Amino acid sequence: xxxxxxxxxxxxxxxxxxxxxxxxxxxxxxxxxxxxxxxxxxxxxxxxxxxxxxxxxxxxxxxxxxxxxxxxxxxxxxxxxxxxxxxxxxxxxxxxxxxxxxxxxxxxxxxxxxxxxxxxxxxxxxxxxxxxxxxxxxxxxxxxxxxxxxxxxxxxxxxxxxxxxxxxxxxxxxxxxxxxxxxxxxxxxxxxxxxxxxxxxxxxxxxxxxxxxxxxxxxxxxxxxxxxxxxxxxxxxxxxxxxxxxxxxxxxxxxxxxxxxxxxxxxxxxxxxxxxxxxxxxxxxxxxxxxxx
Amino acid sequence: xxxxxxxxxxxxxxxxxxxxxxxxxxxxxxxxxxxxxxxxxxxxxxxxxxxxxxxxxxxxxxxxxxxxxxxxxxxxxxxxxxxxxxxxxxxxxxxxxxxxxxxxxxxxxxxxxxxxxxxxxxxxxxxxxxxxxxxxxxxxxxxxxxxxxxxxxxxxxxxxxxxxxxxxxxxxxxxxxxxxxxxxxxxxxxxxxxxxxxxxxxxxxxxxxxxxxxxxxxxxxxxxxxxxxxxxxxxxxxxxxxxxxxxxxxxxxxxxxxxxxxxxx
Numbered sequence: 249x250x251x252x253x254x255x256x257x258x259x260x261x262x263x264x265x266x267x268x269x270x271x272x273x274x275x276x277x278x279x280x281x282x283x284x285x286x287x288x289x290x291x292x293x294x295x296x297x298x299x300x301x302x303x304x305x306x307x308x309x310x311x312x313x314x315x316x317x318x319x320x321x322x323x324x325x326x327x328x329x330x331x332x333x334x335x336x337x338x339x340x341x342x343x344x345x346x347x348x349x350x351x352x353x354x355x356x357x358x359x360x361x362x363x364x365x366x367x368x369x370x371x372x373x374x375x376x377x378x379x380x381x382x383x384x385x386x387x388x389x390x391x392x393x394x395x396x397x398x399x400x401x402x403x404x405x406x407x408x409x410x411x412x413x414x415x416x417x418x419x420x421x422x423x424x425x426x427x428x429x430x431x432x433x434x435x436x437x438x439x440x441x442x443x444x445x446x447x448x449x450x451x452x453x454x455x456x457x458x459x460x461x462x463x464x465x466x467x468x469x470x471x472x473x474x475x476x477x478x479x480x481x482x483x484x485x486x487x488x489x490x491x492x493x494x495x496x497x498x499x500x501x502x503x504x505x506x507x508x509x510x511x512x513x514x515x516x517x518x519x520x521x522x523x524x525x526x527x528x529x530x531x532x533x534x535x536x537x538x539x540x541x
Numbered sequence: 542x543x544x545x546x547x548x549x550x551x552x553x554x555x556x557x558x559x560x561x562x563x564x565x566x567x568x569x570x571x572x573x574x575x576x577x578x579x580x581x582x583x584x585x586x587x588x589x590x591x592x593x594x595x596x597x598x599x600x601x602x603x604x605x606x607x608x609x610x611x612x613x614x615x616x617x618x619x620x621x622x623x624x625x626x627x628x629x630x631x632x633x634x635x636x637x638x639x640x641x642x643x644x645x646x647x648x649x650x651x652x653x654x655x656x657x658x659x660x661x662x663x664x665x666x667x668x669x670x671x672x673x674x675x676x677x678x679x680x681x682x683x684x685x686x687x688x689x690x691x692x693x694x695x696x697x698x699x700x701x702x703x704x705x706x707x708x709x710x711x712x713x714x715x716x717x718x719x720x721x722x723x724x725x726x727x728x729x730x731x732x733x734x735x736x737x738x739x740x741x742x743x744x745x746x747x748x749x750x751x752x753x754x755x756x757x758x759x760x761x762x763x764x765x766x767x768x769x770x771x772x773x774x775x776x777x778x779x780x781x782x783x784x785x786x787x788x789x790x791x792x793x794x795x796x797x798x799x800x801x802x803x804x805x806x
Contacts, residue, residue: 265688275624302668322668338665347654347674351628371632374710374717376701380659388714390710396714419603427599427623540610541597 252417253472257285257287257520260442260471264407267295271438273410274482276303277325277490281411283478286523288314289516299403303482307333310343311508317344319403321353325495332502346381354430356403361436368397408438409459411479413487415445416452419469422461425485432464441468444475446487477524477533489536494527548774550728551576553747553802555777555783557731558585561724562592562637567594569636575608575791576779577639577684582786583779595622611790634719637680644698645683647735647741647761649705649722652698659700666706669702676703680721686795688727688758695760706739728796730755731772737763745772749804774802
């Protein structure tokens with residue numbers, strides 16, 4: 249047993265392969281493992297199937313031409329409702345899509361985690377989600393009700409990427425946000441799950457209340473990446489809010505000539521330490537106010 | 542009546558929206574974006590205190606949370622409602638959401654995904670989000686701040702995201718029992734689904750708006766409700782509550798030029 253699962257972001261991303269199906273935790277512009285996403289931007293990965301409640305993770309991977317297919321219920325930056333690079337990719341027909349209801353998406357992850365081929369649901373019937381995804385079949389209840397359900401297929405992931413508040417080297421994690429979304433299901437649906445963490449411990453030693461913040465088991469975790477501010481520019485409660493100035497700049501880059509390349513050159517290509525310094529350092533990130541809804 | 546001319550159309554729409562949550566019982570009232578959220582909040586603070594509401598993030602609150610920066614205000618938490626729990630609530634049918642889709646058709650089907658060809662759309666929006674699940678599981682109402690034929694389309698919406706009363710979409714064995722579309726609140730009128738086979742009717746016209754004007758702005762034929770009347774103006778009490786819930790006047794930024802509820806005489 250590997251008691252120390254710590255590795256660098258580059259080493260984690262080096263374990264991914266072109267053509268893989270990669271799930272990315274979080275929700276829109278919240279709790280996204282952006283340090284790992286940026287490392288993917290720096291890599292030679294391509295032809296990925298990305299599975300995400302999409303935010304800037306999806307936009308950036310689309311902008312970088314790494315996405316072959318997107319499995320998603322939405323892509324948004326919330327305060328900036330329309331994600332600029334997702335729109336470009338979608339409107340140009342550059343990506344294949346499997347567009348799902350938010351709950352169907354959850355059901356697909358659950359099915360994968362339970363090693364089921366599908367889970368039944370009423371959701372999706374009578375919509376174009378089924379019409380546009382003919383691979384999704386229906387099934388008739390074997391009981392006397394005879395109801396027709398969608399057989400939501402398992403969304404099996406080759407890898408999942410998550411950002412957590414604390415982790416130890418064994419892969420025990422603590423997740424502290426007001427809402428931690430469906431990260432635990434991404435971990436269960438994946439062959440290999442990589443977590444990046446704000447705080448890295450040698451070994452967690454917890455009281456019972458704190459232990460409740462552990463939402464998935466360490467046997468699901470293949471690698472732990474120490475990445476303070478690793479969700480920036482997304483909202484990562486309770487540590488920091490989203491960086492609206494950065495989102496505005498990112499959004500504006502989509503309408504500039506060569507804007508994506510300029511964004512990459514300015515923020516991404518120099519590595520993560522330079523990124524953090526360019527966005528104002530850990531002190532500034534820690535002061536980003538939590539959003540008020 | 543100088544006082545009533547200062548009431549805005551947005552405020553009238555908030556009051557109209559609040560009516561959709563009357564007599565729903567103990568359900569989660571979700572108003573998505575400013576006017577629906579203020580409508581749900583007003584409903585809870587006036588005629589329907591039994592409604593459950595969240596802080597629009599993850600917690601149930603016993604009192605609607607004001608919009609925007611709150612100063613010293615502390616939300617009054619009474620429970621937890623993460624997205625995981627919201628989905629459980631949706632599937633159990635204990636919710637009434639009001640959303641603002643990009644397109645609506647005569648069957649109440651909604652679209653939040655793309656405009657134009659699906660493979661290479663003219664405009665990509667958010668994606669279907671939770672519309673398929675919401676619409677097939679619990680009560681839904683709609684909010685349209687720009688009533689026009691590009692929203693209320695002639696045929697089907699370009700990508701059916703939320704289900705409606707189109708019989709051609711419902712095959713044998715599909716359970717339609719939980720589909721329950723209530724009101725559509727627009728900047729011209731309030732519509733419901735009370736016609737034959739759930740056909741859309743004009744329930745009330747906002748002050749100064751004619752049925753013909755609404756029909757012209759709609760891509761399909763509308764019916765008149767038998768008791769078609771005028772959408773009521775907010776009372777002083779309702780206006781005071783709205784002001785308290787929205788101290789930064791976000792409601793004033795929803796409609797272009799923030800028009801008054803009554804056109805100036």
